[in-house]
Amino acid sequence: MNNPNNPIARQNGIVVQEMPDEVLVYDMESNKAHCLNQSAALVWKSCDGSHSVADIVKEFDKAGSGQVSEDFVWLAIDQLRENGLMADEISPKFSGQSRRQVLKTIGLGAMVALPVVASLVAPKNALGSVSCACQVPANCLTLVCPSTSNCNQNGICAPDVPQPRS
Amino acid sequence: MLRKKQNEIIRSSDRLSLCFRTFGVDVELISNEKRLLDDAFAVASRSLLGNISLAEEHISDQRQRFELLRTGNRYYRVLLNGEQISSGPTRWKFLKFFDGLLRVTVGEHAPNLVFLHSGVVAWKGKAILLPAHSFDGKSTLVTELVKLGAVYYSDEFAIIDEDGNIHPFARPINRRTDDGRFVPYEISLADLDASVGEVPIKCGVLFFTKFVKGSRWQPRIISKGEALLELIAFTLPIRVNPEFSLLVLNKLVDDAILLSGRRSEAKLSAIRLLDLIDKSEK
Numbered sequence: 001m002n003n004p005n006n007p008i009a010r011q012n013g014i015v016v017q018e019m020p021d022e023v024l025v026y027d028m029e030s031n032k033a034h035c036l037n038q039s040a041a042l043v044w045k046s047c048d049g050s051h052s053v054a055d056i057v058k059e060f061d062k063a064g065s066g067q068v069s070e071d072f073v074w075l076a077i078d079q080l081r082e083n084g085l086m087a088d089e090i091s092p093k094f095s096g097q098s099r100r101q102v103l104k105t106i107g108l109g110a111m112v113a114l115p116v117v118a119s120l121v122a123p124k125n126a127l128g129s130v131s132c133a134c135q136v137p138a139n140c141l142t143l144v145c146p147s148t149s150n151c152n153q154n155g156i157c158a159p160d161v162p163q164p165r166s
Numbered sequence: 167m168l169r170k171k172q173n174e175i176i177r178s179s180d181r182l183s184l185c186f187r188t189f190g191v192d193v194e195l196i197s198n199e200k201r202l203l204d205d206a207f208a209v210a211s212r213s214l215l216g217n218i219s220l221a222e223e224h225i226s227d228q229r230q231r232f233e234l235l236r237t238g239n240r241y242y243r244v245l246l247n248g249e250q251i252s253s254g255p256t257r258w259k260f261l262k263f264f265d266g267l268l269r270v271t272v273g274e275h276a277p278n279l280v281f282l283h284s285g286v287v288a289w290k291g292k293a294i295l296l297p298a299h300s301f302d303g304k305s306t307l308v309t310e311l312v313k314l315g316a317v318y319y320s321d322e323f324a325i326i327d328e329d330g331n332i333h334p335f336a337r338p339i340n341r342r343t344d345d346g347r348f349v350p351y352e353i354s355l356a357d358l359d360a361s362v363g364e365v366p367i368k369c370g371v372l373f374f375t376k377f378v379k380g381s382r383w384q385p386r387i388i389s390k391g392e393a394l395l396e397l398i399a400f401t402l403p404i405r406v407n408p409e410f411s412l413l414v415l416n417k418l419v420d421d422a423i424l425l426s427g428r429r430s431e432a433k434l435s436a437i438r439l440l441d442l443i444d445k446s447e448k
Contacts, residue, residue: 022391
């Protein structure tokens with residue numbers, strides 16, 4: 001049965017691709033993709049409203065993923081929250097320490113990989129990342145081309161170079 | 167006489183249009199100048215390697231509407247679905263820009279296909295994918311791999327179907343001079359004596375790489391999750407259809423060797439890459 005104090009992962013407006021040890025979550029609202037490593041994925045999947053943080057600690061044991069502490073689980077939840085992957089705003093309840101201290105403490109003694117959420121924003125300007133073709137400088141507002149402000153004599157977002165004298 | 171007539175600007179109420187279907191996408195070209203419309207259609211035909219079937223009437227309400235307009239003071243404007251994308255005074259730059267915009271738009275909206283910005287060659291029946299941004303040296307590496315006997319599939323897009331198979335899109339290889347002027351030029355496939363892929367194939371190797379002068383050859387194996395995340399940046403329909411895109415990308419990376427790392431000189435990198443693949447099969 002769900003307990004309102006238990007963490008709940010976001011389910012709406014996302015696309016999920018599961019892989020053997022990882023989960024990729026695509027946020028359709030922010031157009032951001034998140035790759036959850038095995039630890040973060042296990043916590044995220046367990047945040048279904050029926051598991052408390054203490055229960056999630058036991059889930060690690062059950063899954064044969066090793067022993068972790070409640071701070072470890074909170075660390076994962078905190079990252080998931082920061083990336084908009086939790087349904088509700090939930091404050092981490094580290095045992096009297098800051099996140100930085102917790103990270104240091106867990107990191108030193110961890111037998112399990114620390115939870116990691118890697119993120120990337122889907123490019124807005126597909127044309128810029130594909131061709132760097134331009135008509136005018138305004139077409140060059142993309143970070144992947146050699147220039148973000150100049151459309152050169154060849155119709156490419158790149159600096160002008162003096163033509164050699166013939 | 168005919169030339170003058172073709173250059174004549176037509177009143178906005180009498181705009182000319184033509185419709186075609188390409189890779190499952192319905193496209194409408196609209197112009198206020200007959201010659202501009204003809205030129206744009208020629209660009210489209212070449213750009214999409216002739217994968218175009220003309221339609222007599224508007225095919226669907228979901229079509230992509232390109233308005234290619236010449237204004238009285240010889241200014242050229244391109245609108246896509248009513249939104250102005252670009253304008254400028256140079257006709258050839260305008261058509262070149264339209265060329266890129268059209269392919270990207272088709273790549274974003276093609277149903278049942280995922281267009282990935284990537285070089286593709288085949289080696290021993292499986293694809294080597296080289297996803298990269300412009301100016302990262304993708305075409306240079308593709309050229310060197312083809313010179314070593316790899317079968318050419320594409321230097322711009324990996325076109326992937328719903329089963330994760332990669333289809334050929336063998337345009338001439340587009341290169342730019344490396345003298346700082348970036349003058350574009352094409353290498354014809356005949357000049358390279360290249361074998362060109364004809365059938366869809368599975369992905370054998372996915373290699374995220376970019377040219378960095380003086381870098382050491384140290385490709386590392388990455389996880390499927392890392393690969394999927396990296397691929398997002400090169401997936402054209404990711405914002406339009408994320409669910410289908412991710413499903414297809416997941417199938418693409420299944421069973422593939424996933425690599426990431428910088429490379430230096432293209433010829434040596436191509437030799438090392440093929441050597442690495444050959445050794446991994448033993």
